[in-house]
Amino acid sequence: MKTANRVRPEKRPALSPSRCRPATSRVSNRGLSSSTANVSPSFPSGNSGRKNLTRGGAARCSSGYTPTRVAATTSPGTRTPASGPWSLSPAAVAEQGPQPELRRNPITGEWVIIAAGRGRRPHAPDRMPQKDQPDHECPFCPGREDQTPPEVCAFRDSDESDCPGWSARTIPNRFPILVSDAPGAGAGAAYSPDRQPALGASEVIIDTPVHDKPPWEVGLDQTVEMLKMYQERIVALREEKRTTYVHIIRNHLAGAASSLEHPHSQLFGLPFIPPTVDAELDGFARASLGLPGCVMCDMVEREEEATERVVAANDGFIAFCPFASRLPYETWIVPRRHQVRFEDCAELESFAGIIIQVMRGLKDGLDNPPFNYWIHTYPLRGETRPYHWHLEILPRLTVPGGLELGADVWVNIVAPEEAAARLGA
Ligand SMILES: [Zn+2]
Ligand SMILES: [Zn+2]
Ligand SMILES: [Zn+2]
Incomplete structure:
Protein backbone atom coordinates (compact mmCIF):
# COMPACT_ATOMS: atom_id res chain seq x y z
CA MET A 1 0.00 0.00 0.00
CA ILE A 273 -18.83 30.14 4.68
CA PRO A 274 -21.16 28.79 1.99
CA PRO A 275 -24.88 29.30 2.73
CA THR A 276 -25.63 25.59 3.00
CA VAL A 277 -22.97 25.04 5.62
CA ASP A 278 -23.98 28.22 7.39
CA ALA A 279 -27.56 26.96 7.55
CA GLU A 280 -26.31 23.59 8.82
CA LEU A 281 -24.27 25.32 11.53
CA ASP A 282 -27.38 27.16 12.68
CA GLY A 283 -29.36 23.94 12.45
CA PHE A 284 -26.82 21.96 14.49
CA ALA A 285 -26.90 24.62 17.22
CA ARG A 286 -30.69 24.70 17.28
CA ALA A 287 -31.46 21.01 16.86
CA SER A 288 -28.75 19.71 19.20
CA LEU A 289 -30.21 21.52 22.21
CA GLY A 290 -31.32 19.05 24.82
CA LEU A 291 -29.67 16.10 23.10
CA PRO A 292 -26.87 14.14 24.76
CA GLY A 293 -24.77 14.52 21.61
CA CYS A 294 -25.19 16.49 18.41
CA VAL A 295 -28.19 16.20 16.11
CA MET A 296 -26.18 14.15 13.61
CA CYS A 297 -25.11 11.68 16.32
CA ASP A 298 -28.80 11.41 17.15
CA MET A 299 -29.67 10.89 13.49
CA VAL A 300 -27.06 8.14 13.17
CA GLU A 301 -28.54 6.38 16.18
CA ARG A 302 -32.09 6.66 14.85
CA GLU A 303 -31.17 5.45 11.37
CA GLU A 304 -29.32 2.51 12.81
CA GLU A 305 -32.33 1.56 14.89
CA ALA A 306 -34.79 2.02 12.04
CA THR A 307 -32.50 0.22 9.52
CA GLU A 308 -34.87 0.84 6.59
CA ARG A 309 -32.87 3.74 5.21
CA VAL A 310 -29.41 2.27 5.83
CA VAL A 311 -27.44 1.61 2.65
CA ALA A 312 -24.19 0.36 4.20
CA ALA A 313 -22.36 0.35 7.50
CA ASN A 314 -19.01 -0.60 8.95
CA ASP A 315 -17.17 -0.01 12.22
CA GLY A 316 -16.52 3.64 11.66
CA PHE A 317 -19.23 4.83 9.27
CA ILE A 318 -22.85 4.53 8.29
CA ALA A 319 -24.39 5.39 4.93
CA PHE A 320 -28.10 6.11 4.69
CA CYS A 321 -30.70 7.85 2.57
CA PRO A 322 -31.76 10.66 4.89
CA PHE A 323 -35.31 10.68 6.24
CA ALA A 324 -36.01 13.92 4.37
CA SER A 325 -33.96 13.21 1.22
CA ARG A 326 -34.30 16.06 -1.26
CA LEU A 327 -33.73 14.01 -4.39
CA PRO A 328 -34.01 10.34 -5.38
CA TYR A 329 -31.22 8.21 -3.91
CA GLU A 330 -29.61 11.04 -1.97
CA THR A 331 -27.13 9.33 0.34
CA TRP A 332 -25.09 10.57 3.26
CA ILE A 333 -21.98 8.93 4.67
CA VAL A 334 -21.45 9.88 8.30
CA PRO A 335 -18.77 8.92 10.84
CA ARG A 336 -20.39 7.08 13.73
CA ARG A 337 -18.23 8.81 16.29
CA HIS A 338 -18.78 12.51 16.75
CA GLN A 339 -16.19 14.47 14.81
CA VAL A 340 -16.33 18.11 13.79
CA ARG A 341 -13.73 18.26 11.03
CA PHE A 342 -13.09 15.84 8.19
CA GLU A 343 -9.39 16.64 8.19
CA ASP A 344 -9.14 15.20 11.71
CA CYS A 345 -10.46 11.82 10.60
CA ALA A 346 -7.88 9.08 11.12
CA GLU A 347 -10.23 6.27 10.05
CA LEU A 348 -9.64 6.71 6.36
CA GLU A 349 -9.61 3.00 5.55
CA SER A 350 -13.01 2.66 7.09
CA PHE A 351 -14.24 5.74 5.22
CA ALA A 352 -12.78 4.42 1.96
CA GLY A 353 -14.40 1.04 2.61
CA ILE A 354 -17.88 2.46 2.91
CA ILE A 355 -17.36 4.74 -0.11
CA ILE A 356 -16.54 1.61 -2.12
CA GLN A 357 -19.70 -0.10 -0.86
CA VAL A 358 -21.92 2.89 -1.63
CA MET A 359 -20.41 3.41 -5.07
CA ARG A 360 -20.94 -0.25 -5.87
CA GLY A 361 -24.58 0.12 -4.86
CA LEU A 362 -24.98 3.17 -7.10
CA LYS A 363 -23.37 1.41 -10.02
CA ASP A 364 -25.29 -1.83 -9.65
CA GLY A 365 -28.57 -0.35 -8.51
CA LEU A 366 -28.76 2.61 -10.85
CA ASP A 367 -26.44 1.63 -13.72
CA ASN A 368 -23.62 4.04 -12.97
CA PRO A 369 -25.56 7.30 -12.74
CA PRO A 370 -23.99 10.74 -12.90
CA PHE A 371 -23.69 12.15 -9.40
CA ASN A 372 -22.15 14.90 -7.38
CA TYR A 373 -20.67 14.45 -3.96
CA TRP A 374 -19.22 16.90 -1.51
CA ILE A 375 -17.85 16.92 1.98
CA HIS A 376 -19.51 19.19 4.50
CA THR A 377 -17.06 20.00 7.22
CA TYR A 378 -16.35 22.75 9.72
CA PRO A 379 -14.99 26.11 8.55
CA LEU A 380 -11.25 26.59 8.85
CA ARG A 381 -11.61 29.12 11.63
CA GLY A 382 -14.16 30.83 13.77
CA GLU A 383 -15.81 30.13 17.06
CA THR A 384 -16.62 26.62 18.17
CA ARG A 385 -20.13 25.56 17.22
CA PRO A 386 -21.69 22.11 17.15
CA TYR A 387 -21.01 20.28 13.90
CA HIS A 388 -20.48 16.75 12.64
CA TRP A 389 -18.82 16.36 9.23
CA HIS A 390 -20.31 14.15 6.54
CA LEU A 391 -20.25 13.38 2.83
CA GLU A 392 -23.38 13.90 0.74
CA ILE A 393 -24.00 12.17 -2.58
CA LEU A 394 -26.68 13.38 -4.98
CA PRO A 395 -27.32 11.24 -8.07
CA ARG A 396 -28.40 13.43 -10.98
CA LEU A 397 -31.44 11.59 -12.19
CA THR A 398 -33.94 14.42 -12.35
CA VAL A 399 -33.72 17.99 -13.50
CA PRO A 400 -34.60 20.53 -10.82
CA GLY A 401 -37.57 22.66 -11.84
CA GLY A 402 -38.99 26.00 -10.83
CA LEU A 403 -40.20 24.83 -7.42
CA GLU A 404 -36.76 23.57 -6.47
CA LEU A 405 -34.80 26.45 -7.97
CA GLY A 406 -37.27 29.20 -7.23
CA ALA A 407 -38.50 28.24 -3.80
CA ASP A 408 -35.84 25.79 -2.59
CA VAL A 409 -38.66 23.30 -2.06
CA TRP A 410 -37.62 19.82 -3.12
CA VAL A 411 -39.92 17.15 -4.45
CA ASN A 412 -38.52 13.65 -4.19
CA ILE A 413 -40.24 11.04 -6.33
CA VAL A 414 -38.46 8.08 -4.70
CA ALA A 415 -39.02 7.50 -1.00
CA PRO A 416 -35.71 7.19 0.84
CA GLU A 417 -36.78 3.80 2.24
CA GLU A 418 -37.24 2.51 -1.30
CA ALA A 419 -33.99 4.13 -2.40
CA ALA A 420 -31.99 2.51 0.40
CA ALA A 421 -33.43 -0.90 -0.42
CA ARG A 422 -32.24 -0.56 -4.00
CA LEU A 423 -28.80 0.87 -3.22
CA GLY A 424 -28.08 -1.52 -0.41
CA ALA A 425 -29.30 -4.63 -2.18
ZN1 LIG B 1 -22.15 14.30 16.38
ZN1 LIG C 1 -6.12 10.25 -18.05
ZN1 LIG D 1 -24.51 18.59 4.87
Whole structure:
Protein backbone atom coordinates (compact mmCIF):
# COMPACT_ATOMS: atom_id res chain seq x y z
CA MET A 1 0.00 0.00 0.00
CA LYS A 2 1.27 3.37 -0.90
CA THR A 3 0.79 5.90 1.81
CA ALA A 4 2.08 9.33 2.35
CA ASN A 5 3.19 11.42 5.23
CA ARG A 6 1.00 14.32 5.99
CA VAL A 7 3.05 17.44 6.08
CA ARG A 8 1.89 20.92 6.67
CA PRO A 9 4.09 22.92 4.37
CA GLU A 10 4.55 25.85 6.67
CA LYS A 11 4.95 23.70 9.77
CA ARG A 12 6.97 20.75 8.61
CA PRO A 13 8.97 20.19 11.78
CA ALA A 14 5.75 20.00 13.79
CA LEU A 15 4.60 16.75 12.28
CA SER A 16 3.17 14.81 15.11
CA PRO A 17 4.40 11.26 15.53
CA SER A 18 0.87 10.24 16.38
CA ARG A 19 -0.32 11.34 12.95
CA CYS A 20 2.56 9.71 11.24
CA ARG A 21 1.57 6.54 9.51
CA PRO A 22 3.80 3.93 7.98
CA ALA A 23 4.76 5.45 4.72
CA THR A 24 6.70 4.58 1.68
CA SER A 25 6.09 7.63 -0.38
CA ARG A 26 6.65 11.29 0.03
CA VAL A 27 4.38 14.19 -0.27
CA SER A 28 5.54 17.16 -2.18
CA ASN A 29 3.71 20.25 -1.26
CA ARG A 30 4.06 23.68 -2.57
CA GLY A 31 2.89 26.43 -0.34
CA LEU A 32 0.82 28.97 -2.14
CA SER A 33 2.69 31.99 -3.27
CA SER A 34 1.63 35.39 -2.24
CA SER A 35 0.99 38.82 -3.43
CA THR A 36 -0.20 42.02 -1.95
CA ALA A 37 -3.64 41.79 -3.44
CA ASN A 38 -6.33 43.75 -1.69
CA VAL A 39 -8.52 41.84 0.61
CA SER A 40 -12.05 42.90 1.17
CA PRO A 41 -12.87 44.46 4.50
CA SER A 42 -15.91 42.21 4.34
CA PHE A 43 -13.75 39.10 4.61
CA PRO A 44 -11.31 37.97 7.22
CA SER A 45 -8.19 39.85 6.31
CA GLY A 46 -6.05 37.82 4.05
CA ASN A 47 -2.60 36.53 4.32
CA SER A 48 -1.69 38.74 1.48
CA GLY A 49 1.91 37.70 1.26
CA ARG A 50 2.05 34.64 -0.84
CA LYS A 51 5.19 32.70 -0.22
CA ASN A 52 7.43 31.50 -2.93
CA LEU A 53 6.40 28.16 -4.17
CA THR A 54 8.44 25.69 -2.23
CA ARG A 55 8.45 22.02 -2.43
CA GLY A 56 9.18 19.94 0.58
CA GLY A 57 10.09 16.29 0.59
CA ALA A 58 8.74 14.62 3.65
CA ALA A 59 10.82 12.07 5.43
CA ARG A 60 9.80 8.48 5.39
CA CYS A 61 7.97 7.52 8.51
CA SER A 62 7.61 3.93 9.42
CA SER A 63 7.75 3.32 13.13
CA GLY A 64 8.40 6.83 14.29
CA TYR A 65 8.96 10.39 13.29
CA THR A 66 11.97 11.29 11.22
CA PRO A 67 12.71 14.97 10.79
CA THR A 68 11.65 16.25 7.44
CA ARG A 69 13.93 17.87 4.97
CA VAL A 70 13.16 20.57 2.53
CA ALA A 71 13.91 20.01 -1.10
CA ALA A 72 15.20 22.65 -3.44
CA THR A 73 12.92 25.59 -3.89
CA THR A 74 11.07 25.62 -7.11
CA SER A 75 9.13 28.50 -8.47
CA PRO A 76 6.89 28.52 -11.48
CA GLY A 77 9.33 30.83 -13.16
CA THR A 78 12.06 28.24 -13.15
CA ARG A 79 9.95 25.65 -14.84
CA THR A 80 10.00 25.16 -18.53
CA PRO A 81 6.75 26.64 -19.76
CA ALA A 82 4.31 23.92 -20.56
CA SER A 83 2.52 23.91 -23.81
CA GLY A 84 -0.34 21.46 -23.42
CA PRO A 85 -4.00 22.22 -23.26
CA TRP A 86 -4.01 22.35 -19.46
CA SER A 87 -0.81 24.35 -19.11
CA LEU A 88 -0.67 27.97 -18.08
CA SER A 89 1.26 29.36 -21.00
CA PRO A 90 0.67 33.05 -21.78
CA ALA A 91 -1.81 31.98 -24.40
CA ALA A 92 -3.60 29.81 -21.85
CA VAL A 93 -3.73 32.65 -19.34
CA ALA A 94 -5.18 34.90 -22.00
CA GLU A 95 -7.67 32.19 -22.79
CA GLN A 96 -8.93 32.25 -19.21
CA GLY A 97 -10.67 35.50 -19.98
CA PRO A 98 -11.76 37.99 -17.34
CA GLN A 99 -10.77 37.42 -13.72
CA PRO A 100 -13.57 35.99 -11.59
CA GLU A 101 -15.23 38.23 -9.05
CA LEU A 102 -17.63 37.97 -6.15
CA ARG A 103 -20.89 39.85 -6.17
CA ARG A 104 -23.26 39.99 -3.24
CA ASN A 105 -27.00 39.79 -3.66
CA PRO A 106 -28.24 42.87 -1.81
CA ILE A 107 -31.50 41.14 -0.86
CA THR A 108 -30.29 37.78 0.43
CA GLY A 109 -26.71 38.77 1.22
CA GLU A 110 -25.47 35.70 -0.62
CA TRP A 111 -22.26 35.82 -2.60
CA VAL A 112 -22.20 34.77 -6.22
CA ILE A 113 -19.01 34.06 -8.18
CA ILE A 114 -19.03 35.66 -11.61
CA ALA A 115 -16.52 33.58 -13.57
CA ALA A 116 -17.06 34.39 -17.21
CA GLY A 117 -13.79 32.65 -18.10
CA ARG A 118 -15.23 29.31 -17.01
CA GLY A 119 -17.34 29.32 -20.15
CA ARG A 120 -14.12 28.70 -22.04
CA ARG A 121 -13.16 25.54 -20.19
CA PRO A 122 -13.21 22.30 -22.11
CA HIS A 123 -16.72 21.11 -22.74
CA ALA A 124 -18.73 23.90 -21.10
CA PRO A 125 -22.43 22.95 -21.16
CA ASP A 126 -23.01 24.22 -24.66
CA ARG A 127 -20.16 21.99 -25.78
CA MET A 128 -20.84 18.98 -23.57
CA PRO A 129 -18.84 16.05 -24.88
CA GLN A 130 -20.68 13.27 -26.56
CA LYS A 131 -17.78 11.02 -25.74
CA ASP A 132 -15.18 11.22 -23.02
CA GLN A 133 -11.62 12.20 -23.78
CA PRO A 134 -9.43 9.25 -24.81
CA ASP A 135 -6.49 8.51 -22.53
CA HIS A 136 -3.91 9.23 -25.22
CA GLU A 137 -4.92 12.90 -25.08
CA CYS A 138 -5.56 13.12 -21.37
CA PRO A 139 -3.56 15.83 -19.54
CA PHE A 140 -4.17 14.11 -16.20
CA CYS A 141 -2.53 10.81 -17.14
CA PRO A 142 0.99 10.02 -15.84
CA GLY A 143 3.66 11.12 -18.30
CA ARG A 144 1.77 14.28 -19.25
CA GLU A 145 2.54 16.31 -16.16
CA ASP A 146 3.96 19.03 -18.41
CA GLN A 147 0.48 19.49 -19.85
CA THR A 148 -0.86 20.84 -16.56
CA PRO A 149 0.05 23.80 -14.38
CA PRO A 150 2.85 22.93 -11.89
CA GLU A 151 1.49 20.73 -9.13
CA VAL A 152 0.80 22.17 -5.69
CA CYS A 153 0.97 18.78 -4.00
CA ALA A 154 1.63 15.18 -4.97
CA PHE A 155 2.18 11.84 -3.27
CA ARG A 156 5.09 10.03 -4.87
CA ASP A 157 8.16 8.04 -3.88
CA SER A 158 10.73 10.55 -5.07
CA ASP A 159 11.54 14.18 -4.36
CA GLU A 160 10.90 15.13 -7.94
CA SER A 161 7.89 17.11 -9.04
CA ASP A 162 5.69 17.18 -12.10
CA CYS A 163 6.77 13.74 -13.21
CA PRO A 164 5.20 10.26 -13.16
CA GLY A 165 5.24 8.07 -10.06
CA TRP A 166 2.48 9.81 -8.11
CA SER A 167 -0.53 8.20 -6.53
CA ALA A 168 -2.55 11.41 -6.15
CA ARG A 169 -1.72 14.85 -7.51
CA THR A 170 -3.16 18.34 -7.01
CA ILE A 171 -2.81 21.12 -9.55
CA PRO A 172 -4.26 24.62 -9.78
CA ASN A 173 -7.43 24.70 -11.84
CA ARG A 174 -6.64 26.07 -15.25
CA PHE A 175 -10.06 27.70 -15.31
CA PRO A 176 -10.26 28.95 -11.73
CA ILE A 177 -13.38 30.44 -10.24
CA LEU A 178 -11.30 31.70 -7.31
CA VAL A 179 -7.84 33.09 -7.83
CA SER A 180 -4.85 33.55 -5.59
CA ASP A 181 -4.02 36.95 -7.04
CA ALA A 182 -6.22 39.65 -8.42
CA PRO A 183 -4.28 41.87 -10.77
CA GLY A 184 -5.80 45.31 -10.70
CA ALA A 185 -7.45 44.84 -7.33
CA GLY A 186 -5.12 47.41 -5.88
CA ALA A 187 -6.50 50.03 -8.20
CA GLY A 188 -9.72 49.71 -6.24
CA ALA A 189 -11.73 51.20 -9.06
CA ALA A 190 -14.40 48.63 -9.57
CA TYR A 191 -14.55 47.00 -6.16
CA SER A 192 -16.91 47.73 -3.31
CA PRO A 193 -18.27 45.84 -0.30
CA ASP A 194 -20.66 44.08 -2.67
CA ARG A 195 -18.17 43.47 -5.44
CA GLN A 196 -14.85 41.85 -4.66
CA PRO A 197 -12.07 40.03 -6.40
CA ALA A 198 -12.77 36.31 -6.08
CA LEU A 199 -9.73 35.48 -3.96
CA GLY A 200 -9.25 31.94 -2.80
CA ALA A 201 -8.16 28.60 -4.16
CA SER A 202 -9.41 26.61 -7.09
CA GLU A 203 -7.64 23.27 -7.40
CA VAL A 204 -8.05 20.00 -9.23
CA ILE A 205 -7.22 16.82 -7.35
CA ILE A 206 -6.28 14.02 -9.72
CA ASP A 207 -7.51 11.14 -7.59
CA THR A 208 -5.63 8.34 -9.30
CA PRO A 209 -3.11 7.74 -12.06
CA VAL A 210 -5.59 5.29 -13.61
CA HIS A 211 -7.47 6.95 -16.47
CA ASP A 212 -10.58 4.89 -16.78
CA LYS A 213 -11.45 3.82 -13.25
CA PRO A 214 -12.47 5.91 -10.27
CA PRO A 215 -10.38 5.28 -7.15
CA TRP A 216 -13.10 3.12 -5.56
CA GLU A 217 -12.85 0.74 -8.49
CA VAL A 218 -9.05 0.72 -8.35
CA GLY A 219 -9.23 -0.38 -4.72
CA LEU A 220 -9.13 0.54 -1.06
CA ASP A 221 -5.56 1.85 -1.08
CA GLN A 222 -6.20 4.23 -3.95
CA THR A 223 -9.38 5.51 -2.33
CA VAL A 224 -7.42 6.16 0.85
CA GLU A 225 -4.79 8.07 -1.17
CA MET A 226 -7.52 10.30 -2.57
CA LEU A 227 -8.94 10.97 0.89
CA LYS A 228 -5.49 11.69 2.30
CA MET A 229 -4.98 14.23 -0.45
CA TYR A 230 -8.29 15.88 0.47
CA GLN A 231 -7.09 16.19 4.06
CA GLU A 232 -3.64 17.33 3.04
CA ARG A 233 -5.02 20.22 1.02
CA ILE A 234 -7.48 21.33 3.70
CA VAL A 235 -4.69 21.40 6.26
CA ALA A 236 -2.40 23.31 3.88
CA LEU A 237 -5.08 25.89 3.12
CA ARG A 238 -5.56 26.65 6.81
CA GLU A 239 -2.42 28.70 6.40
CA GLU A 240 -4.06 30.84 3.75
CA LYS A 241 -5.85 33.34 5.91
CA ARG A 242 -8.15 34.46 3.15
CA THR A 243 -9.68 31.02 2.90
CA THR A 244 -12.53 30.55 5.34
CA TYR A 245 -14.01 27.31 4.08
CA VAL A 246 -12.66 24.49 1.92
CA HIS A 247 -15.30 22.80 -0.19
CA ILE A 248 -14.28 19.51 -1.83
CA ILE A 249 -16.49 18.06 -4.50
CA ARG A 250 -16.62 15.45 -7.15
CA ASN A 251 -18.68 15.64 -10.34
CA HIS A 252 -19.06 12.14 -11.76
CA LEU A 253 -19.75 11.94 -15.50
CA ALA A 254 -20.75 14.69 -17.89
CA GLY A 255 -24.34 14.55 -16.67
CA ALA A 256 -23.08 15.87 -13.33
CA ALA A 257 -20.91 18.61 -14.87
CA SER A 258 -17.64 16.70 -15.18
CA SER A 259 -15.65 18.01 -18.12
CA LEU A 260 -12.81 15.47 -18.23
CA GLU A 261 -13.04 11.70 -17.99
CA HIS A 262 -9.91 11.10 -15.90
CA PRO A 263 -11.12 10.70 -12.29
CA HIS A 264 -10.67 13.93 -10.45
CA SER A 265 -12.13 15.97 -7.61
CA GLN A 266 -12.18 19.69 -7.18
CA LEU A 267 -11.39 21.91 -4.26
CA PHE A 268 -12.61 25.42 -3.67
CA GLY A 269 -11.01 27.55 -0.98
CA LEU A 270 -13.82 30.03 -0.34
CA PRO A 271 -13.40 33.39 1.41
CA PHE A 272 -16.78 32.93 3.10
CA ILE A 273 -18.83 30.14 4.68
CA PRO A 274 -21.16 28.79 1.99
CA PRO A 275 -24.88 29.30 2.73
CA THR A 276 -25.63 25.59 3.00
CA VAL A 277 -22.97 25.04 5.62
CA ASP A 278 -23.98 28.22 7.39
CA ALA A 279 -27.56 26.96 7.55
CA GLU A 280 -26.31 23.59 8.82
CA LEU A 281 -24.27 25.32 11.53
CA ASP A 282 -27.38 27.16 12.68
CA GLY A 283 -29.36 23.94 12.45
CA PHE A 284 -26.82 21.96 14.49
CA ALA A 285 -26.90 24.62 17.22
CA ARG A 286 -30.69 24.70 17.28
CA ALA A 287 -31.46 21.01 16.86
CA SER A 288 -28.75 19.71 19.20
CA LEU A 289 -30.21 21.52 22.21
CA GLY A 290 -31.32 19.05 24.82
CA LEU A 291 -29.67 16.10 23.10
CA PRO A 292 -26.87 14.14 24.76
CA GLY A 293 -24.77 14.52 21.61
CA CYS A 294 -25.19 16.49 18.41
CA VAL A 295 -28.19 16.20 16.11
CA MET A 296 -26.18 14.15 13.61
CA CYS A 297 -25.11 11.68 16.32
CA ASP A 298 -28.80 11.41 17.15
CA MET A 299 -29.67 10.89 13.49
CA VAL A 300 -27.06 8.14 13.17
CA GLU A 301 -28.54 6.38 16.18
CA ARG A 302 -32.09 6.66 14.85
CA GLU A 303 -31.17 5.45 11.37
CA GLU A 304 -29.32 2.51 12.81
CA GLU A 305 -32.33 1.56 14.89
CA ALA A 306 -34.79 2.02 12.04
CA THR A 307 -32.50 0.22 9.52
CA GLU A 308 -34.87 0.84 6.59
CA ARG A 309 -32.87 3.74 5.21
CA VAL A 310 -29.41 2.27 5.83
CA VAL A 311 -27.44 1.61 2.65
CA ALA A 312 -24.19 0.36 4.20
CA ALA A 313 -22.36 0.35 7.50
CA ASN A 314 -19.01 -0.60 8.95
CA ASP A 315 -17.17 -0.01 12.22
CA GLY A 316 -16.52 3.64 11.66
CA PHE A 317 -19.23 4.83 9.27
CA ILE A 318 -22.85 4.53 8.29
CA ALA A 319 -24.39 5.39 4.93
CA PHE A 320 -28.10 6.11 4.69
CA CYS A 321 -30.70 7.85 2.57
CA PRO A 322 -31.76 10.66 4.89
CA PHE A 323 -35.31 10.68 6.24
CA ALA A 324 -36.01 13.92 4.37
CA SER A 325 -33.96 13.21 1.22
CA ARG A 326 -34.30 16.06 -1.26
CA LEU A 327 -33.73 14.01 -4.39
CA PRO A 328 -34.01 10.34 -5.38
CA TYR A 329 -31.22 8.21 -3.91
CA GLU A 330 -29.61 11.04 -1.97
CA THR A 331 -27.13 9.33 0.34
CA TRP A 332 -25.09 10.57 3.26
CA ILE A 333 -21.98 8.93 4.67
CA VAL A 334 -21.45 9.88 8.30
CA PRO A 335 -18.77 8.92 10.84
CA ARG A 336 -20.39 7.08 13.73
CA ARG A 337 -18.23 8.81 16.29
CA HIS A 338 -18.78 12.51 16.75
CA GLN A 339 -16.19 14.47 14.81
CA VAL A 340 -16.33 18.11 13.79
CA ARG A 341 -13.73 18.26 11.03
CA PHE A 342 -13.09 15.84 8.19
CA GLU A 343 -9.39 16.64 8.19
CA ASP A 344 -9.14 15.20 11.71
CA CYS A 345 -10.46 11.82 10.60
CA ALA A 346 -7.88 9.08 11.12
CA GLU A 347 -10.23 6.27 10.05
CA LEU A 348 -9.64 6.71 6.36
CA GLU A 349 -9.61 3.00 5.55
CA SER A 350 -13.01 2.66 7.09
CA PHE A 351 -14.24 5.74 5.22
CA ALA A 352 -12.78 4.42 1.96
CA GLY A 353 -14.40 1.04 2.61
CA ILE A 354 -17.88 2.46 2.91
CA ILE A 355 -17.36 4.74 -0.11
CA ILE A 356 -16.54 1.61 -2.12
CA GLN A 357 -19.70 -0.10 -0.86
CA VAL A 358 -21.92 2.89 -1.63
CA MET A 359 -20.41 3.41 -5.07
CA ARG A 360 -20.94 -0.25 -5.87
CA GLY A 361 -24.58 0.12 -4.86
CA LEU A 362 -24.98 3.17 -7.10
CA LYS A 363 -23.37 1.41 -10.02
CA ASP A 364 -25.29 -1.83 -9.65
CA GLY A 365 -28.57 -0.35 -8.51
CA LEU A 366 -28.76 2.61 -10.85
CA ASP A 367 -26.44 1.63 -13.72
CA ASN A 368 -23.62 4.04 -12.97
CA PRO A 369 -25.56 7.30 -12.74
CA PRO A 370 -23.99 10.74 -12.90
CA PHE A 371 -23.69 12.15 -9.40
CA ASN A 372 -22.15 14.90 -7.38
CA TYR A 373 -20.67 14.45 -3.96
CA TRP A 374 -19.22 16.90 -1.51
CA ILE A 375 -17.85 16.92 1.98
CA HIS A 376 -19.51 19.19 4.50
CA THR A 377 -17.06 20.00 7.22
CA TYR A 378 -16.35 22.75 9.72
CA PRO A 379 -14.99 26.11 8.55
CA LEU A 380 -11.25 26.59 8.85
CA ARG A 381 -11.61 29.12 11.63
CA GLY A 382 -14.16 30.83 13.77
CA GLU A 383 -15.81 30.13 17.06
CA THR A 384 -16.62 26.62 18.17
CA ARG A 385 -20.13 25.56 17.22
CA PRO A 386 -21.69 22.11 17.15
CA TYR A 387 -21.01 20.28 13.90
CA HIS A 388 -20.48 16.75 12.64
CA TRP A 389 -18.82 16.36 9.23
CA HIS A 390 -20.31 14.15 6.54
CA LEU A 391 -20.25 13.38 2.83
CA GLU A 392 -23.38 13.90 0.74
CA ILE A 393 -24.00 12.17 -2.58
CA LEU A 394 -26.68 13.38 -4.98
CA PRO A 395 -27.32 11.24 -8.07
CA ARG A 396 -28.40 13.43 -10.98
CA LEU A 397 -31.44 11.59 -12.19
CA THR A 398 -33.94 14.42 -12.35
CA VAL A 399 -33.72 17.99 -13.50
CA PRO A 400 -34.60 20.53 -10.82
CA GLY A 401 -37.57 22.66 -11.84
CA GLY A 402 -38.99 26.00 -10.83
CA LEU A 403 -40.20 24.83 -7.42
CA GLU A 404 -36.76 23.57 -6.47
CA LEU A 405 -34.80 26.45 -7.97
CA GLY A 406 -37.27 29.20 -7.23
CA ALA A 407 -38.50 28.24 -3.80
CA ASP A 408 -35.84 25.79 -2.59
CA VAL A 409 -38.66 23.30 -2.06
CA TRP A 410 -37.62 19.82 -3.12
CA VAL A 411 -39.92 17.15 -4.45
CA ASN A 412 -38.52 13.65 -4.19
CA ILE A 413 -40.24 11.04 -6.33
CA VAL A 414 -38.46 8.08 -4.70
CA ALA A 415 -39.02 7.50 -1.00
CA PRO A 416 -35.71 7.19 0.84
CA GLU A 417 -36.78 3.80 2.24
CA GLU A 418 -37.24 2.51 -1.30
CA ALA A 419 -33.99 4.13 -2.40
CA ALA A 420 -31.99 2.51 0.40
CA ALA A 421 -33.43 -0.90 -0.42
CA ARG A 422 -32.24 -0.56 -4.00
CA LEU A 423 -28.80 0.87 -3.22
CA GLY A 424 -28.08 -1.52 -0.41
CA ALA A 425 -29.30 -4.63 -2.18
ZN1 LIG B 1 -6.12 10.25 -18.05
ZN1 LIG C 1 -22.15 14.30 16.38
ZN1 LIG D 1 -24.51 18.59 4.87
